[in-house]
Amino acid sequence: MSFRSLSIKHKLATAFALLTAVVLVVSGVAIRALASEHQSFSHYVNETAVRITMANDVLDAANARAISARNLVLVSAPADREIEKAAVTAAHKKVGESMTRLRTALASMTGVSEEERKMFATLDGVESRYGPVALDIVGLSLQGRRDEAVTKMNADCRPLLSALVKSANQLIELSVDVAKRDVARADAAAVANRNVMLAACVAAAALAAVLAWMITRAIVTPISRAMEVAQTVAAGDLRSTIDDSARDETGKLLAALKSMNDSLVNIVGSVRTSSDSIATGSAQIATGNADLSHRTEQQAASLQETAASMEQMNATVKANADTARQAIQLAGSASGAAEKGGQVVGQVVATMDDITASSRQIADIIGVIDGIAFQTNILALNAAVEAARAGEQGRGFAVVASEVRNLAQRSASAAKEIKELIGASVEKVEAGTRLVGDARTSMDDIVVQVKRVSDLISEIGAATIEQTTGIGQVSTAVSQLDQATQQNAALVEESAAAADSLKQQASKLASVVSVFKLAT
CATH class of the missing domain: 1.20.120.1730 (Four Helix Bundle (Hemerythrin (Met), subunit A))
Structure with a gap:
């Protein structure tokens, strides 16, 4: 013992x-x-x-x-x-x-x-x-x-x-x-x-x-502990840990205090749980009603704005229908213009091909001139040689041969420059021909796209007419929904007032129970 x-x-x-x-x-x-x-x-x-x-x-x-x-x-x-x-x-x-x-x-x-x-x-x-x-x-x-x-x-x-x-x-x-x-x-x-x-x-x-x-x-310690427990319980603090392992009179006293404290913990815990649940539920209901009221008001305002927007949209759709009809006409005109443009581009391509052929002929002629100048230069050189052999008798012929040679060289130089210019022109004409070909291809694509746009605008016009009818029906439904939303807003305000009253009652109950402190 x-x-x-x-x-x-x-x-x-x-x-x-x-x-x-x-x-x-x-x-x-x-x-x-x-x-x-x-x-x-x-x-x-x-x-x-x-x-x-x-x-x-x-x-x-x-x-x-x-x-x-x-x-x-x-x-x-x-x-x-x-x-x-x-x-x-x-x-x-x-x-x-x-x-x-x-x-x-x-x-x-x-x-x-x-x-x-x-x-x-x-x-x-x-x-x-x-x-x-x-x-x-x-x-x-x-x-x-x-x-x-x-x-x-x-x-x-x-x-x-x-x-x-x-x-x-x-x-x-x-x-x-x-x-x-x-x-x-x-x-x-x-x-x-x-x-x-x-x-x-x-x-x-x-x-x-x-x-x-x-x-x-x-x-003394158990008695002091018993006094502390009694004071904490009197103050509403039920978190005390009570050791009742002693077998003397103080142990019995602490055991009784522990039993009392445990009973109070269970009672207060149940009441607090219920009050917290009620407070939480009422707060959630109040918050939900407030949010619902706010959202209902927003929906009502949004429906009013939607109704106004639907009216504007109806007018806009009608205007779009008129615009679509005009666009169909403009698309037809654009399609004809694009076709004419394609024909003009085709003529430009043919003209550029003729210019290219003429440039090549000129280049061939310049080649002939260059050959003649080269042969003339050779003949002038031979004449100068023969004049030199003739001595004094061939001096005048030598002067003429020298001038002919100079003219032949100048002709060859000019022919060379013309050939270079004609070559550059031929290259540019060929590049232009390619660009004109690309333009013709683009014009053909444009003609096709313009036809597709014309078809789409025709479809848009038909859809716009159908939208006009649908928007009228939606506008009627929005007006009816606005009336129902106004009625819901009134009901939500009444529910919010009831939830707020329940929240206040739950808060009072939680405040009363919060005096007691339980172990977490």
């Missing part, structure tokens, strides 16, 4: 139970951390610090005893000697008591290392040798044997005192190191405990936040 499917009561009970468990866990972690720190602090105060203090007491008492013994050797006044004797005795007693307390503490404490026990044994051994020596020095000083006391002090007391101080300092340093390690462990434990506490607090806060979020999401 998921958290979401639980009821609100069980959700709250589960959340508070989890928070209580988290508080208990955090409290247990805190108690354990405090107990660990208390144990570390108690071990330091009751054992490590006590050992350091006792070792310092031994060292202080030993130093005080050594100083008093030295002073006892150095002073000479009886009173001073008594004071120093009492000081030596008290210091020696304190050394013994301090050693006893330290020995007892080391024996009873559980956190003493083996190295500390060995160092204390060394210190105890040095003290067991140094104490009697110090007392011997005191006895020698009291007996007045000062020199022996000084010798014994330098020979025995000082090395043993140095060994005693060294052993005590080593024990103190070792205890201090142990204390530092204890402090470091305590600090590490404190840091670890702090981290554990922080982690526990963060976990508790995270769990509390998650639980708060889950409860808010499971309770």
